[in-house]
Amino acid sequence: xxxxxxxxxxxxxxxxxxxxxxxxxxxxxxxxxxxxxxxxxxxxxxxxxxxxxxxxxxxxxxxxxxxxxxxxxxxxxxxxxxxxxxxxxxxxxxxxxxxxxxxxxxxxxxxxxxxxxxxxxxxxxxxxxxxxxxxxxxxxxxxxxxxxxxxxxxxxxxxxxxxxxxxxxxxxxxxxxxxxxxxxxxxxxxxxxxxxxxxxxxxxxxxxxxxxxxxxxxxxxxxxxxxxxxxxxxxxxxxxxxxxxxxxxxxxxxxxxxxxxxxxxxxxxxxxxxxxxxxxxxxxxxxxxxxxxxxxxxxxxxxxxxxxxxxxxxxxxxxxxxxxxxxxxxxxxxxxxxxxxxxxxxxxxxxxxx
Ligand SMILES: *Cc1c(COP(=O)(O)O)cnc(C)c1O
Numbered sequence: 001x002x003x004x005x006x007x008x009x010x011x012x013x014x015x016x017x018x019x020x021x022x023x024x025x026x027x028x029x030x031x032x033x034x035x036x037x038x039x040x041x042x043x044x045x046x047x048x049x050x051x052x053x054x055x056x057x058x059x060x061x062x063x064x065x066x067x068x069x070x071x072x073x074x075x076x077x078x079x080x081x082x083x084x085x086x087x088x089x090x091x092x093x094x095x096x097x098x099x100x101x102x103x104x105x106x107x108x109x110x111x112x113x114x115x116x117x118x119x120x121x122x123x124x125x126x127x128x129x130x131x132x133x134x135x136x137x138x139x140x141x142x143x144x145x146x147x148x149x150x151x152x153x154x155x156x157x158x159x160x161x162x163x164x165x166x167x168x169x170x171x172x173x174x175x176x177x178x179x180x181x182x183x184x185x186x187x188x189x190x191x192x193x194x195x196x197x198x199x200x201x202x203x204x205x206x207x208x209x210x211x212x213x214x215x216x217x218x219x220x221x222x223x224x225x226x227x228x229x230x231x232x233x234x235x236x237x238x239x240x241x242x243x244x245x246x247x248x249x250x251x252x253x254x255x256x257x258x259x260x261x262x263x264x265x266x267x268x269x270x271x272x273x274x275x276x277x278x279x280x281x282x283x284x285x286x287x288x289x290x291x292x293x294x295x296x297x298x299x300x301x302x303x304x305x306x307x308x309x310x311x312x313x314x315x316x317x318x319x320x321x322x323x324x325x326x327x328x329x330x331x332x333x334x335x336x337x338x339x340x341x342x343x344x345x346x347x348x349x350x351x352x353x354x
Contacts, residue, residue, distance in 0.1 A: 001110055002045050004032075004117050009049035018129035021165035023302070028122040028134075028161045032114050036104055038153035045114060047121055050160065056145035060152050067197040068097035069139035071301050072258075073164070074119045074354065076128045077342035082119060082354035085340050087112045089258045094138065096256075097194035102151035103140055111138070111157075116354045118159055123354070131166025131337075135302075167303045172325045172333055174309025175216040175298070177232060179281055180206050181314065184223035185230065185253075192230075192253035207233060217298075219311065221281060222253065229279045235298030235306060236260035239279065240328055241287045242294075249276040259299040263332055265348065272328075281313055288318045295326030304340075305333040 009029045016026060027050050034045040061067050070090045075083040091108035098105055115136060119126070126134040138159045142152030183206040186192025191199055206218045217233035229248050231237055236257040238247045245267055250256050267274045287293040296308040309323035320326075338344035339351065 001107075001113065002043070004114060005044075005046040006117075006121065007046065007048045008121075015125060016163065018127045018132055018165065021127060021132060021163050023164050024135070024162055026162055028125045028163070030118065030121050031161075032118045032138075032157075032159035034114070034157040036155040036157070042104070042106060042157065045110075047118055053156065053158070055143060058145040058147050059141075059143045060146060061141035061143065063147050064142075064149060065196070065198045065201070066101055066103065066142035066152055066155075067139065068094060068101055068103060069137060069195050069197070070094050071195075072115075072136050073133040073301060073340070074126055074136060074161075075133050075340045075342070076126045079342075081342070082123060082126060083340060083342055084115065084119070084352040084354060086258055086262070086350050087115055087352055089261070090138070093195065093256065093258070094140070097196055098140065100191055100194045101196060103142070103155060106140075106157065112352070115159060116352075118161065119354050122161055125161065125163050127163050127165075129166070131168070133164055133340075135162050135164045137161070172305070172307055172330065174307040174320075174323055174325060176214070176310040176312070177217055177219050177298075177308050178210055178213070178215045178312040179314070180210075180218040180220055181226070182206070184226075185220045187223035188252040190253065193250065193255060195255060203233060215312070219281075227280050227282070229281055229284065230254045232298045232306075232308075234302065235300035237298050237308075238263065238296065239284055239287075239293065240295040240326065241284075242292050243273055245272055245274045245328070246279050247274070247276055248279055257299055257301075259301055259304060259336070262336060262348075262350065263299050263305075266332060266335055267328075269347075270331075284311075285313060285316060285318065288320070293318070293320060295328055296320050297326070297329040297332070299332075304336050305329050 031050045072090045091111045140157045144152045144154045220230040222228040231254045298306040307325045307329040311318040
């Protein structure tokens with residue numbers, strides 16, 4: 001394995017108080033960098049003071065969006081140790097994104113080590129109040145100074161970190177979501193299954209309109225039939241219909257969430273019937289009308305489990321579980337966060353200690 005050079009910052013920032021933490025605003029003192037150059041491969045891994053990166057205005061990523069990213073967290077446990085949650089899955093998914101965007105593969109094991117090394121350098125930045133964590137953002141972007149359209153020969157892998165507050169300071173709070181009928185996020189054959197900037201650029205307009213109508217996020221339907229449920233803004237989505245827990249199958253247009261994967265494994269271990277299948281919005285609306293739609297929730301690293309209290313589809317407004325948190329949502333939230341913060345046993349071996 002390559003040696004990671006560490007250059008510590010001479011001046012350290014003032015850390016915010018735990019109750020002042022806001023998502024993605026303040027970054028720690030250091031970052032990880034590594035370069036790719038054709039013929040050399042990935043080289044020169046290093047941890048350096050956090051700061052601006054110099055780019056040519058012609059840098060390819062600025063023009064054609066050849067960029068991929070990941071998102072995971074480091075959790076401070078009661079005994080002061082530091083947990084990562086399935087970081088190997090994040091690095092494996094990064095390589096899935098890389099492959100689709102013609103970005104050279106990374107060494108997954110080495111990159112998990114890089115994350116651990118950076119988190120260890122920044123350990124004093126990991127907050128310890130209930131529900132707080134250190135968000136870790138690995139990303140790769142193309143820097144060839146050239147505006148011809150073709151895959152880059154020069155790229156940068158960077159990892160930055162920011163301390164984040166509790167997503168639900170007052171306990172789980174159900175969100176309002178509406179079903180997007182004008183815009184689509186991705187289609188099969190596109191990049192929907194990758195974590196790449198372009199998917200988010202495609203989603204901004206819908207997100208903006210949803211916020212103007214005081215909805216939190218949109219529920220995307222498939223781009224071809226405009227009928228089958230895909231996912232919510234930054235989350236995968238589940239519906240409890242009768243005794244079946246349904247989530248859309250991975251068919252190339254939605255992201256394979258690590259929280260989704262863990263949710264399915266947990267539910268199955270508890271004996272629930274979980275189906276990954278096509279699910280139309282009509283089926284959800286019909287189940288609602290017949291009183292068979294019991295719960296719905298989103299899954300993602302940021303909120304872990306996000307109960308959906310209201311779902312609007314055209315003129316139809318569905319109040320799911322009276323706008324309250326469902327039993328399954330609460331149980332999943334308690335168990336996933338319990339494992340992440342080391343409060344309960346980790347029977348699956350999901351935790352990686354820093
Ligand atoms: C990151 C992301 C998710 C959630 O994935 P996790 O690995 O569970 O955090 C879901 N959908 C999209 C579009 C995402 O970018």
